[in-house]
Amino acid sequence: xxxxxxxxxxxxxxxxxxxxxxxxxxxxxxxxxxxxxxxxxxxxxxxxxxxxxxxxxxxxxxxxxxxxxxxxxxxxxxxxxxxxxxxxxxxxxxxxxxxxxxxxxxxxxxxxxxxxxxxxxxxxxxxxxxxxxxxxxxxxxxxxxxxxxxxxxxxxxxxxxxxxxxxxxxxxxxxxxxxxxxxxxxxxxxxxxxxxxxxxxxxxxxxxxxxxxx
Numbered sequence: 577x578x579x580x581x582x583x584x585x586x587x588x589x590x591x592x593x594x595x596x597x598x599x600x601x602x603x604x605x606x607x608x609x610x611x612x613x614x615x616x617x618x619x620x621x622x623x624x625x626x627x628x629x630x631x632x633x634x635x636x637x638x639x640x641x642x643x644x645x646x647x648x649x650x651x652x653x654x655x656x657x658x659x660x661x662x663x664x665x666x667x668x669x670x671x672x673x674x675x676x677x678x679x680x681x682x683x684x685x686x687x688x689x690x691x692x693x694x695x696x697x698x699x700x701x702x703x704x705x706x707x708x709x710x711x712x713x714x715x716x717x718x719x720x721x722x723x724x725x726x727x728x729x730x731x732x733x734x735x736x737x738x739x740x741x742x743x744x745x746x747x748x749x750x751x752x753x754x755x756x757x758x759x760x761x762x763x764x765x766x767x768x769x770x771x772x773x774x775x776x777x778x779x780x781x782x783x784x785x786x787x788x789x790x
Contacts, residue, residue, distance in 0.1 A: 584670045598622025605631055609740045612681055616643045625658055632659035635733035639680045694729045696777055696790025699768050701725060715767050720745060724760060728788035737785035761786060
């Protein structure tokens with residue numbers, strides 16, 4: 577079924593990453609950025625429910641659709657309680673799943689677009705007008721710094737890898753230029769942190785990336 581779904585979504589123009597057990601899926605979902613995850617409840621090594629629960633517990637808000645067997649009402653309830661966005665009962669048609677995927681992606685897209693401003697500590701940022709203030713005084717952020725900060729705000733509380741930032745802010749698609757990210761983070765901290773050497777908002781996660789709190 578996984579192979580058939582991969583082929584179907586690939587044919588429809590999606591880029592698909594397939595993992596064959598829950599532990600591998602959790603690792604991939606944590607390390608790489610995705611627009612949507614499809615989790616079968618009955619996965620080897622780690623169930624889909626556990627994967628969903630751990631991702632949400634870590635602050636990962638990637639949209640998730642759960643696949644459950646017919647009659648597993650308790651799985652549907654648990655899936656939604658653990659943070660899944662939707663569920664589809666097996667057996668299902670590919671067209672039905674496609675419709676659910678498109679609906680969830682539309683909702684997620686609207687939610688992302690809604691992030692027009694943010695406030696944390698004494699910093700105020702308006703992403704629409706490209707204006708920023710700290711302590712009521714204007715600060716100058718570059719377009720890339722605005723884009724990076726918006727990505728952090730959209731993924732507040734999540735661990736964001738350097739590769740994710742390169743993909744979404746620079747568009748390098750994973751080229752090994754992670755030092756570039758560190759340099760820009762250092763400049764951003766100089767502008768938004770009270771004590772850049774001891775940041776409160778853009779926190780370094782050793783060997784992984786960064787986490788935004790605020």
